[in-house]
Amino acid sequence: MDIRHLQYVLELARTNSFTKAAEALHITQPTLSKMIKNLEEELGIELFLRIGKRVELSEEGRAILGKAQDIVNSFHDLEREIHDLTHLQKGSIRIGLPPMAGSSFFPKVMQRFRDKYPGVTIHMVEDGSLKIEAEVASGHLDMGVVLLPTDAELFETYTIIKEQLKLVVHPSHPFADRKEVPLAELAEETFILFSEDFALHDRIITECVRAGFRPQVLYKSSQWDFIGEMVAANLGIALLPEPICRVLNPARVRILPLVHPTLPWHLAMIWRKQMYLSFAAREWIRLTQECFEEGLSPD
Numbered sequence: 001m002d003i004r005h006l007q008y009v010l011e012l013a014r015t016n017s018f019t020k021a022a023e024a025l026h027i028t029q030p031t032l033s034k035m036i037k038n039l040e041e042e043l044g045i046e047l048f049l050r051i052g053k054r055v056e057l058s059e060e061g062r063a064i065l066g067k068a069q070d071i072v073n074s075f076h077d078l079e080r081e082i083h084d085l086t087h088l089q090k091g092s093i094r095i096g097l098p099p100m101a102g103s104s105f106f107p108k109v110m111q112r113f114r115d116k117y118p119g120v121t122i123h124m125v126e127d128g129s130l131k132i133e134a135e136v137a138s139g140h141l142d143m144g145v146v147l148l149p150t151d152a153e154l155f156e157t158y159t160i161i162k163e164q165l166k167l168v169v170h171p172s173h174p175f176a177d178r179k180e181v182p183l184a185e186l187a188e189e190t191f192i193l194f195s196e197d198f199a200l201h202d203r204i205i206t207e208c209v210r211a212g213f214r215p216q217v218l219y220k221s222s223q224w225d226f227i228g229e230m231v232a233a234n235l236g237i238a239l240l241p242e243p244i245c246r247v248l249n250p251a252r253v254r255i256l257p258l259v260h261p262t263l264p265w266h267l268a269m270i271w272r273k274q275m276y277l278s279f280a281a282r283e284w285i286r287l288t289q290e291c292f293e294e295g296l297s298p299d
Contacts, residue, residue: 003075005039006068008032009047013057013065073139077276092121093280096132096144098198100224100244101161101267106145109291113284120280128197128222136272142281143271147199148264155270158285160292163242165204165263167256170234175256182260187213190236192227195220200265204239207263228253241265 012021012032022029040047047061057065080091097106110122125132125141132144137154150157167186169175175185186208193215194200201220208215218236221227227238232252240248242265245255269288271277277285 003072005035006072008035009039009061009068010065010072012036012048012055013061016054016056018055019053069138073275076139080276080278091119091278091280092123093143093278093284094123094125094141095284096125096127096135096141096146098129098132098145098147098267099126099222100241101145105161105243109288112291113287116287117280117283120283122284128195128201129199131197133270136270139272139275142277143269143285145267146270147203148266148268150268150270154273156273157268157270158289159266159268160288161243161265161267163265165200165239165258165265166242166245167258168228168231168238168240168245168248169254169256170231171252171254172234173237173254176254178256180257180259182211183207183258183263184211184213184260186215186237187211189216190218191215192230192236192238193217193220194224194227195222197222200239203263207261211260239263 008021008025011024012018015021015024018029018032022032025032036048045060046058047064048055049058110124113120113122125135125144127135129146132141133146133150133155135141136144137151145160148157148159167175167181175181191204193204196202205215219230221230224240224244227240228244228248230236231238232249239258248255269285271281271285
């Protein structure tokens with residue numbers, strides 16, 4: 001058994017498909033099938049159950065999956081540490097950002113980082129908080145920005161943004177001239193939400209249920225600007241973070257404080273505990289903290 005076997009097992013477990021796993025690993029499907037079969041013969045167990053074109057982990061496969069992930073993560077940490085020793089201030093970092101934070105806050109951070117470390121390549125991935133958390137946990141990303149709260153046992157965190165969610169309505173809406181709106185009064189409204197990959201999707205639904213109703217959802221999107229356009233077209237209401245509300249056209253929508261309760265929008269940089277961070281990754285974290293402590297504002 002070598003590290004490649006474990007990488008193949010992890011990718012096959014993630015995709016449940018020999019075809020998809022082979023594509024992700026940049027090898028042929030027959031090669032992947034042979035490697036998995038050889039590993040099963042070596043271990044004397046069946047790691048995967050073949051169900052038509054789909055594969056699933058067997059009970060024995062599930063038992064070793066966590067250990068396999070730990071071993072692969074440790075191997076990658078060793079690679080990065082060796083790389084740091086031989087390529088100081090070079091290399092690459094992989095960062096996950098939610099679209100709202102990425103477009104509003106991080107161009108300034110990226111510019112400052114590039115000016116100081118031009119030899120470091122930045123791989124930026126835009127996605128929702130839930131997907132970013134999972135990718136940081138698995139080691140596919142070095143760090144990411146997510147909506148708090150997050151798993152304090154798994155991640156180190158540094159809070160960078162503390163804002164609130166605001167209510168966004170069409171100018172003709174009955175609430176448009178109100179000074180504030182209690183959440184419970186939105187029970188009969190049609191909502192436009194972020195998609196399920198975004199932590200705000202579940203957060204908003206949970207808070208609505210606590211207020212005594214389940215929101216009527218017309219549409220879900222991963223793009224905040226499209227959500228704003230939907231509200232401007234008078235198709236529903238939305239709850240959006242303050243930084244986003246500040247760039248919406250006040251002639252086309254109205255922004256109102258939400259009360260009873262207020263809904264916090266707190267973002268934090270996270271990275272996995274007990275994981276080796278490269279020089280470049282440590283510097284990105286340090287520079288991000290420095291920028292936000294200086295009072296970084298949206299572009």
